[in-house]
Amino acid sequence: MSEHYIDQDLKRCIGCHACEIHCKNEHDLGPGPQHCLIVKVGPKVRDGVPRAQFLFLPCFHCEQAWCMAACPTGAMKKREDGIVWVDRDLCVGCKACITACPWGVPQWDEENGKATKCDYCKDRIDRGLEPACVTGCTTKALRWVKPNEASKRKREQFAKEIAENFNY
Amino acid sequence: MATRFVHSICGMCTFRCPITVEVRDGRVKHIWGNPHVTGGYNLCPRGAAGRAFEYDDERPQTPLLRDGARGSGRWKKAAWDEALDFVADKLAAIKEKHGAKALVMSDRGGPHREFHRTFFQAYGSPNYFNHHATCSNSVHNAHMSMTGLARNGVAYDYKRCKYLLSFGRNFLEAVGTGEAKNIIDLIERGTTFTHIDVRWTYTGSKATNLYVVKPGSDYAIASAMLHVLIKENLVNREFIADWVNGFDDLAAFARDYTPEFAEQASGMPADAIRRVARDMAEAAPSVLLYPGYMTAWGSNDYYLRRALYAINALLGTYEAPGGMVFPKGPGDVGVKIRQLTGQAPKPEESERFDGIGTTCHHLGKGWGMAQLLPKAILEEDPYPIRGYIAQRHDPLASLPDPAAFKQALEKLDILVSVDVNWSETAWNADVILPECTYLERTDNVIVRKGLKPRLALRQQAVEPRFDSRPRWWIYKQLAKRLGIDEFLPYETIEEEIDWQLEGTGYTHKDFEETGEIKLTDEEIWYDRKDGLKFKKRSGKIELQCDELTDCGVPCWAPYEAPPEFNGDKFRLITGKKAVHTQGRTTANNPLLHEITPENTIYIHTSRAKNLGLKTGDKITLTPEEEDKPQTGTLEVTDFIHPDAVFMLHGFGDTVPVRSRSFGKGVKNMQLSTGKLRQTVGGNCPLTDTFVQIAKA
Incomplete structure (x- = not known):
């Protein structure tokens, strides 16, 4: 079952793309495939200041992964801890996973003619470390947590924000 | 799979962040922030992309001698001996025919200048300059004029800051890892951050308040803030009595610069200017009014910077928690680090090509004026310049009007580029001496000044990929050929490091574990009543100062409205x-x-x-x-x-x-x-x- 989650604190993210570069270092990727991606949205004016958001988009490691269902060779695999990953020896480069994924996560590795995607840096996880994007993030905007920890943090943040407007 | 971690200093930009290089089987696998120093592995994208830089082949790979017209891209590979002999012969000839001052040298500033500057000093030329003409000359010189300190003569205590005001300092895009994290922490704490700029940036996006103002009007806004602080008596009277001279002259200057005047000039509402000034006073002295980073802005930028430092002075932010603090060095804990430049003789000839010290007395020799080099070369004014060593500096990319600059370089007998890169200057040089990258070389010991001073070392992480050499070796070899190598008293980098550390009880081995040596565990603070170390003759901050007026430079210049822009x-x-x-x-x-x-x-x-x-x-x-x-x-x-x-x-x-x-x-x-x-x-x-x- 899926145990992992990368929680992005949008308020801390500065859209610097360090996560993408740390990711490329871990996976020895050159230009082209992007296991994670920062997408800038905005700016839109809020309270008189134009605000932009930078959304961090890795793989979501779905419980019922479209990419796995679509893969005809069994190259798209899932570990017990829920990490969905590409077994490169089995990948024939058919790109069915790229077609199937609703969020555009699987990437094409032109150099090797294989699909490639975020595997939450499973080799690092297995050594007790965190994914490279989380470890290297310039402003500590990314956190490697259990999904419910992320929900809890978000609720607490929301509670603080609404309480600030209470008329005690 | 053998993995080791080398703690070092980044070289991708001039922030020089502490890094930890993860080396696997002799290759760089990752580059992280150094957790021993910063408490985390976080590192900006440029730092992380140091790996891609290292394994990119598109850089000079051997010494190269020009084999065609300048800039033609025709090069002849040379052995190190051949290239060094060629350069040394030319430098000796220049010195003999025109004197040592006919050679100039430039770099990008910073603490890794010991080898080439010592060489240059021993050669006998006063004509060192750096890239600050297109970076921070005006903010450096402004602070020098008021306090005798360079810009980095103070550091910023973000962690305790209660109000941050920035004029165009794009903290969150022109990123230094530690600083960006500090700014985000500060915003997360709920500290008010007001950002004034001529455009929206990611920094403006995160700021509490953003004002987009007319370019060139910052000085009017800063002057109006001075006006409000003085008129409403929001200044720190005690700090001024203890540490500030020339308050009355500044008050007289600021009298006419009302917020309404500044609103008309800049577009920033008068009410907002008043509010910022009052809020800063409320938070003072734990206020950071950032004086400037890259400040090669307009012709009168100097006065904007002086005004910003003056606001800091009136609010008493110097050596206040959350304000601008004096960075403490080894001397503050009784440790003495030897620097190579300290033991090389000062050049006998002192007249500089840019007139600093002869025709211009209020600007710092430490930075010089790169922009005056073309004129000096072309007009031989004040004397002929025949040779130029560009040490990791690229004037053809970083200075205005590269065509004009290039035309002047044509006249030189020799242009040497020592670089890890194909710079535009290297491309137009006579000789390229390829330096090992920052991941392939060890440099001199540097001092990390701060509330807790440390020593730090850039340490070689991997073997050089090409026929390049470290900086300490290149200048030692040139010095040997010119008979001045007694001032570079080492044969290996470890010897040099131990020479710097002699008498401290430390050796080069003490950097291995963390990349740094902590000199103290406790923060060092000077006494705000009688312990501040301003370096003007009065020992105080001089808002009004004879040294300037004696040079015909007014201390406060009137605001000049920028021209109107319309059409195209x-x-x-x-x-x-x-x-x-x-x-x-x-x-x-x-x-x-x-x-x-x-x-x-x-x-x-x-x-x-x-x-x-x-x-x-x-x-x-x-x-x-x-x-x-x-x-x-x-x-x-x-x-x-x-x-x-x-x-x-x-x-x-x-x-x-x-x-x-x-x-x-x-x-x-x-x-x-x-x-x-x-x-x-x-x-x-x-x-x-x-x-x-x-x-x-």
């Missing part, structure tokens, strides 16, 4: 982003280039409409008085002042062998014709560049 004329503003700063390590970097392959040109919606332009249009940008347009791609935005046209600096690469960045984007410096000029602060007046825009 715009004011050129440039900046940086996290993946791409001034360094030549980023534009052609395979991974950073992928994120930002070229610069886009931004103008305001209203101006675009008048010119019939829309986002995505190809446009031409033409400099003043020169019909040499460049072509760029337009983006129209509501979030820039209508006077301004903005683009990222560092594009339009002219070096063909940099295959990714070559020819991509607009080269802003080429638009800054006529800006190789001296200004009162020593900076090139880059934002006084006006360009015409038309549909291509």
Whole structure:
């Protein structure tokens, strides 16, 4: 079952793309495939200041992964801890996973003619470390947590924000 | 699989962040922040892309001698002995025929200058300068004029700051890892952060308040803040009595600069100016009014910087928690570190090519004025210049009007480029001496000043990939050939490090574990009543100072309104982003280039409409008085002042062998014709560049 989650604190993210570069270092990727991606949205004016958001988009490691269902060779695999990953020896480069994924996560590795995607840096996880994007993030905007920890943090943040407007 | 961690110092830009290099089987696997120093592995994208830089083949790989016209790209590979002999012979000949001062040397500043500066000092030339003419000359010189301290004579205590005000310092795009994290922490704590700029940036996006103002009007706003603080008696009377001279002169100057005047000049509402001044006073002295980073803005930038330091002085932010603090060094804990430059003789000849110390007395020799070199070469004024060593400095990329600069370089007997990169200057040089990259070499011991001073070392992480040599070796070899190597008293880098550390009880081995040596566990603070170390003769901050007026430089100059912009004329503003700063390590970097392959040109919606332009249009940008347009791609935005046209600096690469960045984007410096000029602060007046825009 899926145990992992990368929680992005949008308020801390500065859209610097360090996560993408740390990711490329871990996976020895050159230009082209992007296991994670920062997408800038905005700016839109809020309270008189134009605000932009930078959304961090890795793989979501779905419980019922479209990419796995679509893969005809069994190259798209899932570990017990829920990490969905590409077994490169089995990948024939058919790109069915790229077609199937609703969020555009699987990437094409032109150099090797294989699909490639975020595997939450499973080799690092297995050594007790965190994914490279989380470890290297310039402003500590990314956190490697259990999904419910992320929900809890978000609720607490929301509670603080609404309480600030209470008329005690 | 053998993995080891080497703690070192980044070299991708001039922030020099502490890094930890993860080396696997002799190759760089990762580059992280150094957790022993910063408490985390976080590192900005440029730092992380140091790996891609290391394994990119598009850099000089052996010593090269020019084998065709300058800039033709025809090179002859040379052995080190041959290249060094060639350079040494030329330098000896120049000294014999024209004197040592006929050789100039420049670099990018910073603490890793010991080897080449010692060599240069021993050679006997006074003509060292650095890249600060296009960076921080005016803020350095402004602070020197008031306190005797350089800009970095104070540090910023972000962690305890209660109000942050920035004039255009783009903390969150021109990123240093530690500083960006500090700013985000500060915002998360709920500290008010007011950002004043001529355009929207990621920094403005995160600020509490953002004011987009007329370019060139900052000095009016700062003067109005002084006006409010003085008029409403919001200043720190005790601090002023103890530490500030010349308050009355400043008060007289600021009297006419009302917030209403500044509103008319800048567009920033008078009420907002009052509110910022009052809020800062409320939070004082734990206030940071950031004095400036890259300040090669307008002709009168010096006065803006003086005004910003004056606000700090009136609020008493010096050596206050959350304010500007004196960075403490080894001397503060009774440790003495030897520097090579300290034992080399000072040049007998002191007259400089840029007139600092002879015709110009109020500017610092430590930075010089790079922009005056072309005139000195071409007119042999004040004397002939025949040789130039560009040490990791690229004037043809970083100074305005590269065509004019290049024309002057043509006249030199020898131009040597010592670099890890194909710089534009290297491409036009006679000799390239390829330096090992920052991952392939160990450098001198540097001092990390701060509330807790430390020593730090850049340590070699991997073997050099090509026939390059470390800086300490290159200058030692040149010095041997010229008979001046007694001032570089080492044969190995370990010997040099131990020489620097002699008497401290430390050796080069003490850096292995963490990359740094902590000199104290406790923060050191000077007494705010009687322990501050301003370096003016009075020992105080001098708002009014005879040294300036004696040179004919007024301490406070009246605000001059910038010209009106309409039709097709715009004011050129440039900046940086996290993946791409001034360094030549980023534009052609395979991974950073992928994120930002070229610069886009931004103008305001209203101006675009008048010119019939829309986002995505190809446009031409033409400099003043020169019909040499460049072509760029337009983006129209509501979030820039209508006077301004903005683009990222560092594009339009002219070096063909940099295959990714070559020819991509607009080269802003080429638009800054006529800006190789001296200004009162020593900076090139880059934002006084006006360009015409038309549909291509």
